[in-house]
Amino acid sequence: MAVASQGCRSVPHCRRHPEQTALYQIVQKHLETYLALAGEDDWNAQRVPAYVEREFRRYLECGILAYGFARARCPDCGHDFLVAFSCKGRALCPSCNARRMAETAAHLVDHVFPPLPVRQWVLSVPKRLRWYLEREPRVISAVLHILLRVIEAQLRRSSDAGARARFGAVSFIHRFGASLNRHVHYHCCVIDGVFEPIEDAGDGPQAVRFRPAAELTPEAVAAIAEQARVRVLRWFARSGLIEADDVR
DSSP states (O other): OOOOOOOOOOOOOOOOOOGGGGHHHHHHHHHHHHHHTTSSGGGGGGGHHHHHHHHHHHHTTOOOOGOEEEEEEOTOOEEEEEOOOOOOOOOSSSSHHHHHHHHHHHHHIIIOSSSSSSSEEEEEOOOHHHHHHOHHHHHHHHHHHHHHHHHHHHHHHTTTTTTBOOEEEEEEEEEETSSSSSEEEEEEEESSSEEEEEESSSSSOOEEEEEOOOOOOOOHHHHHHHHHHHHHHHHHTTTTTSSSHHHO
């Protein structure tokens, strides 16, 4: 409820009510049943991990005054209002996820990315491989490194830069799809070009020159996808996770 005293020109605090949302009501009503059924035999005794249960329970306390709050006062009008504690979760809570997303985007724009063009690259793998991505951290890292190396090589070629040129990128690993299905995939924000060192005989720090990439054509995208596909499957075969016949 937004409340402000007369004469106060600041924007009043509006407390959210998560308990009125459909997601909160569903979790609140069915969480205990879900946790109890997860350990039964007909579910193959696949108990819910402790960190998953913890995320659900913290979400049920997020934004609820009964679980703690801070009391704030407007310095202009002297009005007091309450701010409920948040769970600061990374998985389930829509409010905390949205705030973290906005803060991360602002940090990248203000302090990380230079004023240069940035392109988003997304990699999704077949369902047969997602099982390993969900359970093997080394597989997630290996696939990401393969994707980034392929993109960097393409940017270096399209910008006519030398072998010492490097690119800049920030990667995000998503573990769910749009329908909340388990779907590990990658989002990479990549500066559309490479940074090439400038030869300098002085004693100061070495400077770099930005070499923008040429226009990305459909053929270049197809070539990048093919290279990533071949290298990822080759890595799975070399690691002994998938037989060579299955790779073919």
